[in-house]
Amino acid sequence: MKQPFGVILAGGQARRMGGGDKGALMLGGQSLLRHVIDRLDPQVDALALNANGDAARFEAYGLPVLPDSIDGFVGPLAGVLAGLDWAASQGAETIVTAAADTPFFPCDLVPRLMEAAEGMEYPLALASTDGRHPTFGLWPVTLREDLRAALSGGLRKIVQWTDQHCAQTASFAVAEFDPFFNINTPEDLAHAEGLL
Structure with a gap:
């Protein structure tokens, strides 16, 4: 399996923080988003940001900004789909997603997800500690049309979709x-x- 592309999910509305971009919050002198980029970038072949609204606000990071292709803030799966479409256009086979508000995720996230999905026809795996962390996953480009159809049909829960595809x-x-x-x-x- 080729090295995945990385997609940072920053498309949420941050209601509990009073709105705005959670990724812009400062932690230890750096933005949350910078912490996430620094952890994910060394683990992937290319990196993009899933976010809605004016992409110019992320210009300083020098990353492609991918808006949701499904309207109405339908949740993280829309960001996964945007990432899969981008990766497909670049010839990548898989993406790994990470949430923009999670600055301490493991530095071996990508190899561990790839190991979990080894041997699968459609490599799909979610990270877990005491429970699954569905915004941290390995996703195959080949399932993007299936995901698009599921979202168009009203599906919103990540694990509902990943369970259908035997996610590891x-x-x-x-x-x-x-x-x-x-x-x-x-x-x-x-x-x-x-x-x-």
Whole structure:
């Protein structure tokens, strides 16, 4: 299997943080998005950002910005689909997604997901600690039309779709804290500062 492309999911509306881009929040002198880019970029062949609205606000990062192709903020699967369409146009076979509000995810995310999906006709795997973290996954480009049809048909829950395709699980250990801890509230941001 070729090295996947990476897609950072930043298309959410950040309601619990008062709206705006969670990725722009500062943590230890860097934006959350910069932390995520620095972790994912060395693990993938190319990197893009899934975000809606004015792409110019991300210009400083120098990444392609992929808006959802399905209207109405239908959730992370729309970002996965945008990433799969981009990867397909570049000749890639798979993508790995990571959430823009999760600065401590494992530095071996990609190889572990690829290992979990080894031997599958359609390599599909989700990260897991105590439960699955469905915004952290390996997704095959070959299933993008199936995903598009599912979204058009009203499907919104990631695991509902991945279970239909026998997604595997890559399990990660929890040491002092869950590496997939994500920042949803101002309290979470303060906690992350402490973890840094």
